[in-house]
Amino acid sequence: MKVQEDTIAAIASGVGGSIAIIRLSGPDALPLAQQVWSGSKKLGAFSPRTLQLGELCDADGTQIDRAMAVYMPEPRSYTGEDIVEIHTHGGAMITRLALRTLLNAGARHADPGEFTKRAFINGKMDLTQAEAVADVINAHSEMALHTANRQLNGHLGRKVDEILAELTEVLAEIEVRMDFVEDDLNWKTTEELTGAVDRAIVHAKELLSHSEEGQILRNGIRLAIAGAPNAGKSSLMNLILGHDRAIVTDIPGTTRDTLEELAHIRSIPVHITDTAGLRETDDIVEQHGVKRSYTSIQQSQIVLRLLDATRALATQPIEDGHLEGKKIIYVANKIDLNPTPGFADELNAPVYELSAATGGGLATLLDAIEEAAWGHPHHQEPDVAINSRHSALLQETLDQLALALPLIPDEEFELLAINLRTAIDAVGKITGQTVAPDILDYIFDQFCIGK
Numbered sequence: 001m002k003v004q005e006d007t008i009a010a011i012a013s014g015v016g017g018s019i020a021i022i023r024l025s026g027p028d029a030l031p032l033a034q035q036v037w038s039g040s041k042k043l044g045a046f047s048p049r050t051l052q053l054g055e056l057c058d059a060d061g062t063q064i065d066r067a068m069a070v071y072m073p074e075p076r077s078y079t080g081e082d083i084v085e086i087h088t089h090g091g092a093m094i095t096r097l098a099l100r101t102l103l104n105a106g107a108r109h110a111d112p113g114e115f116t117k118r119a120f121i122n123g124k125m126d127l128t129q130a131e132a133v134a135d136v137i138n139a140h141s142e143m144a145l146h147t148a149n150r151q152l153n154g155h156l157g158r159k160v161d162e163i164l165a166e167l168t169e170v171l172a173e174i175e176v177r178m179d180f181v182e183d184d185l186n187w188k189t190t191e192e193l194t195g196a197v198d199r200a201i202v203h204a205k206e207l208l209s210h211s212e213e214g215q216i217l218r219n220g221i222r223l224a225i226a227g228a229p230n231a232g233k234s235s236l237m238n239l240i241l242g243h244d245r246a247i248v249t250d251i252p253g254t255t256r257d258t259l260e261e262l263a264h265i266r267s268i269p270v271h272i273t274d275t276a277g278l279r280e281t282d283d284i285v286e287q288h289g290v291k292r293s294y295t296s297i298q299q300s301q302i303v304l305r306l307l308d309a310t311r312a313l314a315t316q317p318i319e320d321g322h323l324e325g326k327k328i329i330y331v332a333n334k335i336d337l338n339p340t341p342g343f344a345d346e347l348n349a350p351v352y353e354l355s356a357a358t359g360g361g362l363a364t365l366l367d368a369i370e371e372a373a374w375g376h377p378h379h380q381e382p383d384v385a386i387n388s389r390h391s392a393l394l395q396e397t398l399d400q401l402a403l404a405l406p407l408i409p410d411e412e413f414e415l416l417a418i419n420l421r422t423a424i425d426a427v428g429k430i431t432g433q434t435v436a437p438d439i440l441d442y443i444f445d446q447f448c449i450g451k
Helices: 029-036 092-105 114-121 127-138 142-152 155-179 190-208 211-219 233-241 284-299 343-347 362-374 388-407 413-431 437-445
Strands: 008-011 019-025 037-039 052-057 063-072 083-089 221-227 259-265 268-274 302-308 327-333 351-353
Touching (some): 037 063, 083 092, 114 437, 127 155, 127 413, 127 437, 142 155, 155 190, 155 388, 211 268, 233 259, 233 327, 268 362, 302 362, 327 343, 327 362, 343 351, 351 362
Antiparallel strands (some): 019 083, 037 052, 052 063
């Protein structure tokens, strides 16, 4: 149901490119655009969705730019409302003047995400698709982009709708049975009702199993490279990044502060921290660096415990308390110097051999990082990648269905109906069928303006 009565405007493209797009949406999009843009024919006289060349002028008739304009009437538009887009040259001044002219003509500046919010309100997409718009924009990797595009095309929403349909059918039967207690109609058996709820549980658990994948694709993981001075931590960071980010010398203690960079390892966004060498020192500056290193280790999910293969393990200590609960990957560096470290036996753990100088062993190490990130070997794109909001609602659904199941054999239909309604409400919030306005405001406030 349409609830928007005003017309909004915003810059819908990045400022500074060769072309800028200013978008209008709402009932007065066309007349407002006609006030500021004119071409060989009046805007709207051509076939819809046809670009026209003309002049964009301010209220005094002063030309701002020669610009293209296109009119997209409702309902076949992104928002489901009348939309006009004006395509100007991409200069920052031109773009600002064009937007200011439209605002002075009577448009309201759009809130963050308001175009997509209107698309949702007008039934052009469900809430999972609206969220996917932001995921597409913010994707850090091809895997994240592909997964976001599937969600934008309705893949996740269809799976959620299957759960909703299953539960709604069960609830409908239960409510009819409570209304017609004395009638002997063709009711489903309790086994059939149980089977339907079980199917919904299986589908919900399947979606929930992708929660960690969704978190990783959207937010990435934090990885710290930790070890003694001169073990090759900065060299390893540079090797993974593919360029020289950290200063590398043969002098122990060269890195005195933590360095953080974003890398993409097997399509996973990885926030890598190169830490200062871990050792006892009287140097005040280096002490602060070591303290920051341990903080970075504690904040990381994965720690690359880098060892110098030319030195004994006992000379490369690290405070074990900082490694508790972390996924640790042991790496023996400088293997190109032909040492025989034997660290695996001493550590009773796999040790990956590497030469940060030559790159030898890097591919195997990246495989290990990928497996540690996912928690298992992972060679395929996830079918879906649910976010934390979806996860919480799916868990709420499963909790309610767990309470509902034992009520079916005893035909405790009144209590069963309460649990089913609560579960249906939770599932409906995922796609936006039952979501509250304040939740919508929170979701769309995370968008950038113009989307």
